[in-house]
Amino acid sequence: MPLDEAPQNGYMDVPSGKLAAVVTYLEMRTFPEPLHDEADGASEFQLRHVARPELEWYRSLYRAVGENWLWSSRLAKDDADLLAIVRHPAVDVHALTHKGRDRGILELDRRRFPEIELAFFGVAPELVGRGAGRFLIGRAVELARSFKPDRFWLHTCTLDHPKAIGFYRQAGFTAYRRAVQILDDPRVAGYLPRTAGPQVPIL
Ligand SMILES: CC(C)(COP(=O)(O)OP(=O)(O)OC[C@H]1O[C@@H](n2cnc3c(N)ncnc32)[C@H](O)[C@@H]1OP(=O)(O)O)[C@@H](O)C(=O)NCCC(=O)NCCS
Numbered sequence: 206m207p208l209d210e211a212p213q214n215g216y217m218d219v220p221s222g223k224l225a226a227v228v229t230y231l232e233m234r235t236f237p238e239p240l241h242d243e244a245d246g247a248s249e250f251q252l253r254h255v256a257r258p259e260l261e262w263y264r265s266l267y268r269a270v271g272e273n274w275l276w277s278s279r280l281a282k283d284d285a286d287l288l289a290i291v292r293h294p295a296v297d298v299h300a301l302t303h304k305g306r307d308r309g310i311l312e313l314d315r316r317r318f319p320e321i322e323l324a325f326f327g328v329a330p331e332l333v334g335r336g337a338g339r340f341l342i343g344r345a346v347e348l349a350r351s352f353k354p355d356r357f358w359l360h361t362c363t364l365d366h367p368k369a370i371g372f373y374r375q376a377g378f379t380a381y382r383r384a385v386q387i388l389d390d391p392r393v394a395g396y397l398p399r400t401a402g403p404q405v406p407i408l
Contacts (some may be wrong), residue, residue: 221408222393224275226362229370231378233357239343250340251302252311258291258298260284262307268397270310272328274365275402277391279325283291292331297348301328301341308332317318321349323359333366342376362386364405372393 219225255262264287277286291298295316301309309328314340315321328337349357359378361369370380384397391397392407399407 214294219354219387219408222390224364224388224405226364226388228360228362228384228386229380230358230360230382230384231370231373232359232382233349233378234348234355236346236357237377239347248338248340251329252341252344253300253302253307255298255300255369260287260291263287263291263298266307267325268308269308269329271325272397272401274327275397275405276325277389277394277396279392280390280391282367286328296324299344299348301332301337303332303337309337309341311341311348312347313345314353315352319354319355321352321354321357324361325356327366333379338372339376342372347378364402 264408265278270276282290290296291312293316294315295318297313297315299305299311299313303309310325310331312323312325313321314324326341326345328341331337346357357378360375361373367373369398374380390407392401393400
């Protein structure tokens with residue numbers, strides 16, 4: 206609803222079967238120097254560019270990273286729509302690899318260049334807080350910078366990990382916009398099991 210039609214303050218009921226989230230947009234217009242500790246090749250994490258992602262692989266990794274946080278936008282897409290995105294020449298899908306397994310995702314969307322969007326970013330739950338995120342955001346910034354964009358941006362919401370905004374600000378992003386999002390609860394819609402994201406009750 207446009208702001209001029211919405212009440213400025215107050216509460217608005219969210220229908221059952223829907224979720225509400227506050228979305229924060231963050232951007233980077235000047236790029237920080239690379240982190241030296243990421244460049245020494247000794248990291249327990251690696252980045253792997255997946256040039257032609259298979260749908261089963263992509264959906265499985267997306268769920269491994271995002272199920273706890275109720276990520277669903279990519280699960281709601283049919284095969285043709287999803288392939289058109291993840292195999293688009295201006296969409297770069299990378300996996301973070303740990304002990305030989307793909308446990309994190311970094312997806313850059315350059316379709317609206319000279320802007321680049323960090324479209325999906327995160328690590329599997331067992332790696333949260335263990336330096337994988339820091340490794341991955343360093344790589345994301347380096348990759349984006351190599352294309353010389355006007356800006357590099359992302360959005361995160363209150364369904365995501367509670368440290369996500371602080372993490373992105375620490376990495377050099379600045380918040381510039383906020384929105385309220387209403388969306389289908391993916392557990393009710395059938396994209397995720399009803400046990401996913403227990404921190405957000407199903408209503
Ligand atoms: C958000 C997320 C990526 C953070 O990753 P993480 O693994 O918890 O973070 P790490 O342990 O690697 O690093 C965190 C630390 O590095 C710091 N850091 C991150 N990038 C940095 C940078 N470029 N320079 C300096 N410090 C940095 C952080 O501020 C934080 O500092 P702390 O140790 O004092 O807490 C992770 O929680 C996650 O994947 N969550 C699930 C999915 C999600 O919510 N994604 C984000 C929404 S799109």
